[in-house]
Each structure stands twice: as C-alpha cells, then as structure tokens.
Amino acid sequence: MIKINENFLKLQENYLFSDVNKRVEEYLSLNPNADLIKMGIGDVTRPIPKTVIEAIKTATDELGDSKTFRGYGPEQGYDFLRNSIVENEYKNLEIKADEIFVSDGAKCDTANIVELFDKDIKIAITDPVYPVYLDSNVMYGRTGEYNIETGKYDGVIYMQATEDNKFVPLPEELEEIPDLIYICSPNNPTGIAMNKSDLKKWVKFAKNNCSIILFDAAYEAFIETKDVPHSIYEIEGAKEVAIEFKSYSKTAGFTGLRCAYTVVPKELQVNLNKGKERSEEIVSLNKLWNRRSTTKFNGVSYIIQRGAEAIYSEEGRKEVEQNIRYYKENAIIIKEGLKKAGITAYGGADSPYIWMKTPNNKKSWDYFDILLNKYNIVGTPGVGFGPSGEGYFRLTAFGDREKTIEAMKRMSL
Ligand code: MLT
Secondary structure, X not given: OOOOOHHHHHOOOOOHHHHHHHHXXXXXXXXXXXXXXXXXXXXXXXXXXXXXXXXXXXXXXXHOOOOOOOOOOOOOOOHHHHHHHHHHHOOXXXXXXXXXXXXXXXXXXHHHHHHHOOOOOOEEEEEOOXXXXXXXXXXXXXXXXXXXXXXXXXXXXXXXXXXXXXXOOOHHHXXXXXXEEEEEXXXXXXXXXXXXXXXXXXXXXXXXXXXXXXXXXXXXXXXXXXXXXXXXXXXXXXXXXXXXXXXXXXXXXXXXXXXXXXXXXXXXXXXXXXXXXXXXXXXXXXXXXXXXXXXXXXXXXXXXXXXXXXXXXXXXXXXXXXXXXXXXXXXXXXXXXXXXXXXXXXXXXXXXXXXXXXXXXXXXXXXXXXXXXXXXXXOEEHHHHOHHHOOEEEEEOOOOHHHHHHHHHHHOO
C-alpha cells in the first residue's frame, strides 16, 4: 500500500507567501476596485535590462538555426557563464569555474542542498528566517513536530535575531552546537547584514566544530556598508566550511526568468567518521553536489544563461546598477516615510527589505489586516518568518516608485 512522506504533514498549511496571497485574493474578491499597493513578496518590478533581452533574443535565434542549435546543456551550467561568474564575482577569491553550479534559483538550491547531509544532523536557523530553509528540512524529516505553543519545530536550533542583538546572532549565543548553520546576509527578512568580524566568528566556529555554513548571499548586490563582505569567501578559511548561494533574481529582474548559482568549493570536505578527528576518509561536497545535479537536473536553458552572461557586459552592469539604485531609493523613501509616521524600522541600508515594528505592538497578522483594509497596502507579517518576528512587519523596496511614495503617504495619515 502506498504511503506518503508524513513529514509533509508537519508543515504549516501554507507556504508563507501563499498564505499572504490567499488573504489578498479574498480581500479583492470582496473589494474588486481596491487600489492595492503590493509590498509583500520580494518580487521585482523593473523590467529586464535591455542588454539581457538582446542576448536572449540572439540566443533564441541560434536555437532556431540547425548550425547553431543546442540540445541538452551541461547540468552544472555552460562554461561561458561559469567563467564569467568567476571573473566578475570572485576576482581575487580564487574560486574556480568547476566550483560554480548554475541553477534555476537560490530558493531551489537552498532547499535541495539539504539532501547532502545526514538526517540526524542538527540545523541552526535564525529566528526570524527565510521560510524555505526550515520547510525544506521539515520535508526531509530532519525536525520533530511543530509546537503550536512556541511556534517552533522540535529538534531545530533557533538563533534569535532581535533588537537585543541588533538582529545579528553570533556563535557565543548558542546553547548547542549545530552541524549545519544557515546564514542569510544581507538578511531576509530583517534587512540587516553581517560585517566582517561577525562572519569571521562564524567561520571560526564552523571550523572548530566541523560544522558547515550555508551562506545565502542573494541580496549581496544591495550592500553599501564598507565592512560588509559581499561573499563569505572574503573570510579566510571559509572555503573549507561554507557553501554560498547567489541569484540574479533581485539584481537583473530574473524572478520570472530563473537563474542563480551555488558555489561549492573543492576544499569543502566532510569527514566520514562520526567523531571530530579528521581522517583519510573524507568526501568532497563539490563531488556530491555535482553527482546530485547530474542525476536530478538538466541545467538552466541556454537562452537564459546567455541572458545572465550579458549582465557582466559593460552596458549590462550599468543597467543592473540602475535597477539596484532605484530599489535602494525606494528603501530610503520607505524608511523616511515610516520615521515620519513615528514607526521604528530597521534594514533598508544594505538590503531591499525594511523590518518595521508594528505600531502599538500589534500582532503581525492583525497589523496585516489593518494595512490591507485601511490603507490597501500588502506587506508580510513578521511572525510568518518565525516566532521572534511577532510584532514586526516586512515591507519590500522592490515596488514601483510612485506606488512606494503613495504607500508612505497612506501610512502617515
Ligand atoms: C521574499 O519575499 O522573501 C522573496 O521573494 C523570497 C524568494 O526570493 O523566494
């Protein structure tokens, strides 16, 4: 008799953003003429850069010609893109092309990577957290049940990111040693980035404890603060302990096109022995991820990879920079608007996300309803990212400029 993977039954009924969408749909069915401003899911609004579109068109024409047609591509990504990534993103960091795995999204990669590790390892996530890290481990069976009282899953280490630690959890706060540590910097949802000294502590901790860091750098292009690393490999020794995820979604508008990449350095090796002593019995995670990719993935389409490559042209770079500037100006408008409205808010400086405290300590979902019903603004309730997000609310700067200004006007009334 067929049986399901019962770990799925441990999950909350809906993925956070599906939940938000569901409530918005319900509202719209009752108020079809509502002039909604969407600042919920971090989806971009600027069009794809022209240089990228041109590259995609040219690549499409190539596929329509028998002389230049291509079928299956390399599962790990075409060399032209892997080499461009190495040259442009990892200058002086000595990352090699065969350590880059091109994929259809950082969301998918951060979720799929859980397969490489034993079921019994202990994971540490921040609280609040991008829900994919947690949900994918729940599905994999690496957690216990969901505790409705605490809003947490048993068997998971939650690292609180609150005002008290300036939203940056550090290893010294841990009560237990995790095997797999999720770090997202600049952080989704708090919008706060870790500086070099924070990351050094994490790398040292991982080295000392034979742990691995999954470093999500999807928002790296938004970093402005000098002391904030753009890649974890800027930290000495990080190649031995960290996998890095990056994405074109939020920089070049690829949320619909889909293209990202994951870096798995060859130095990243795991001891097969259960103990802490290093032995000859080591296995390369690069090899495992490659093995997994070749079996389960056929690569990102040629035309999209050509589009991604075009981002690194002179013109492409300029266009992407313009997009990022546009969103960052939105972030400033939001921060200023909230300040005027007397609302405390964080983030936005190195990130497209603004993490605001709900007025009068309202519960996150109650505030969601107020914003939706009173101001026709959609945001994301902080508690959806974890119990420490209760009383917070996330707004994104990825909207259209006029709508962002209008939203702040509405909120300051
Ligand atoms: C978000 O709103 O948190 C993002 O859209 C998540 C994602 O990139 O999947």
